[in-house]
Amino acid sequence: xxxxxxxxxxxxxxxxxxxxxxxxxxxxxxxxxxxxxxxxxxxxxxxxxxxxxxxxxxxxxxxxxxxxxxxxxxxxxxxxxxxxxxxxxxxxxxxxxxxxxxxxxxxxxxxxxxxxxxxxxxxxxxxxxxxxxxxxxxxxxxxxxxxxxxxxxxxxxxxxxxxxxxxxxxxxxxxxxxxxxxxxxxxxxxxxxxxxxxxxxxxxxxxxxxxxxxxxxxxxxxxxxxxxxxxxxxxxxxxxxxxxxxxxxxxxxxxxxxxxxxxxxxxxxxxxxxxxxxxxxxxxxxxxxxxxxxxxxxxxxxxxxxxxxxxxxxxxxxxxxxxxxxxxxxxxxxxxxxxxxxxxxxxxxxxxxxxxxxxxxxxxxxxxxxxxxxxxxxxxxxxxxxxxxxxxxxxxxxxxxxxxxxxxxxxxxxxxxxxxxxxxxxxxxxxxxxxxxxxxxxxxxxxxxxxxxxxxxxxxxxxxxxxxx
Numbered sequence: 001x002x003x004x005x006x007x008x009x010x011x012x013x014x015x016x017x018x019x020x021x022x023x024x025x026x027x028x029x030x031x032x033x034x035x036x037x038x039x040x041x042x043x044x045x046x047x048x049x050x051x052x053x054x055x056x057x058x059x060x061x062x063x064x065x066x067x068x069x070x071x072x073x074x075x076x077x078x079x080x081x082x083x084x085x086x087x088x089x090x091x092x093x094x095x096x097x098x099x100x101x102x103x104x105x106x107x108x109x110x111x112x113x114x115x116x117x118x119x120x121x122x123x124x125x126x127x128x129x130x131x132x133x134x135x136x137x138x139x140x141x142x143x144x145x146x147x148x149x150x151x152x153x154x155x156x157x158x159x160x161x162x163x164x165x166x167x168x169x170x171x172x173x174x175x176x177x178x179x180x181x182x183x184x185x186x187x188x189x190x191x192x193x194x195x196x197x198x199x200x201x202x203x204x205x206x207x208x209x210x211x212x213x214x215x216x217x218x219x220x221x222x223x224x225x226x227x228x229x230x231x232x233x234x235x236x237x238x239x240x241x242x243x244x245x246x247x248x249x250x251x252x253x254x255x256x257x258x259x260x261x262x263x264x265x266x267x268x269x270x271x272x273x274x275x276x277x278x279x280x281x282x283x284x285x286x287x288x289x290x291x292x293x294x295x296x297x298x299x300x301x302x303x304x305x306x307x308x309x310x311x312x313x314x315x316x317x318x319x320x321x322x323x324x325x326x327x328x329x330x331x332x333x334x335x336x337x338x339x340x341x342x343x344x345x346x347x348x349x350x351x352x353x354x355x356x357x358x359x360x361x362x363x364x365x366x367x368x369x370x371x372x373x374x375x376x377x378x379x380x381x382x383x384x385x386x387x388x389x390x391x392x393x394x395x396x397x398x399x400x401x402x403x404x405x406x407x408x409x410x411x412x413x414x415x416x417x418x419x420x421x422x423x424x425x426x427x428x429x430x431x432x433x434x435x436x437x438x439x440x441x442x443x444x445x446x447x448x449x450x451x452x453x454x455x456x457x458x459x460x461x462x463x464x465x466x467x468x469x
Contacts, residue, residue: 053074
């Protein structure tokens with residue numbers, strides 16, 4: 001029996017039959033065993049085994065009675081795992097052998113027929129594909145929840161004026177709603193990558209066996225259908241050696257993490273006294289052990305840090321895979337821990353960011369005050385010179401630059417200059433120019449599709465709800 005394996009020198013390994021005369025050393029067992037992490041694949045492993053057993057019976061490869069026993073026994077194994085009574089054994093290496101060994105204890109010899117026409121190579125590839133597919137589905141739902149939170153805040157603040165930045169320098173007035181909707185679009189592209197990755201990976205490796213297929217008359221289409229795949233993988237060599245799907249999942253996760261990190265960085269800045277644009281709830285803030293006045297945006301900082309973890313795990317798997325010849329190598333055992341860590345890390349980051357956005361309080365007055373600083377309406381002045389006076393933009397840029405220098409020397413904003421001041425630089429300027437110099441007028445004028453005008457923002461919110469929610 002498989003669960004009789006020990007590390008005692010001279011005792012044969014039941015797992016490997018008669019090929020080896022002695023079991024593995026303790027060191028070999030420690031480096032070889034994967035059950036400590038791949039037990040997370042139990043549900044996928046059992047689902048694949050049930051589909052395989054059902055197909056073997058339908059093809060007349062094993063008896064119907066054996067199929068019934070196997071299916072009932074697998075249900076019992078799953079129940080034991082989920083109840084916490086199942087004993088995982090490192091001596092059995094992985095989830096496949098642990099399940100099969102317990103199945104044999106429950107139903108006897110019929111369990112040994114389950115492995116007909118398959119190998120652990122196609123089994124693990126199938127398990128991991130099923131797990132990653134579930135992870136992608138969960139990821140899509142988590143991103144959608146964050147989009148919902150961002151859209152809700154954007155709707156509330158569609159007209160809340162704030163400074164827009166380039167190079168982290170005040171550039172032009174925008175609205176907070178417009179700013180938050182930028183992240184909704186980023187996350188929308190992320191969701192499209194999730195959908196694409198899921199569709200591309202949805203081919204079943206089951207039945208590829210070790211690498212060459214099998215001589216048994218199996219029906220790979222039946223098992224792929226039973227497991228929700230679009231069809232069987234077309235090449236048995238590729239089926240067992242492909243980890244593209246895992247790398248693509250992690251690549252998508254890395255891009256999402258980068259987007260979360262950018263938003264987290266802005267939240268960190270906005271929470272500072274220097275900005276003061278947002279106040280996070282107590283649930284997503286911490287204090288200082290020595291400075292009683294402090295409210296630290298630790299959740300945002302940790303999201304920013306965890307992006308590095310995700311990107312690092314993607315890099316780790318790519319390095320594992322880069323030099324592997326066909327087909328399976330034990331190197332691939334190290335594909336699972338990075339995938340699992342990425343999934344856990346990203347789920348936590350998305351949940352934290354969603355909570356922060358939902359509970360954030362934005363300081364409209366502070367944002368509006370800052371929006372007027374830094375000559376943020378200079379572009380509006382230049383555009384007015386072009387639109388009303390017919391001035392070439394380069395000339396308008398020069399005139400506006402002179403007026404900015406004048407205001408800067410006096411320590412005032414552009415709208416504090418008098419008409420006479422402006423006419424001293426360009427005589428054709430009229431009093432109508434002041435209609436475009438206020439920050440509210442500035443944002444209201446940005447009516448181009450996708451612009452920051454509040455009614456444009458509200459229109460894009462309607463579109464986003466239809467597309468994403």
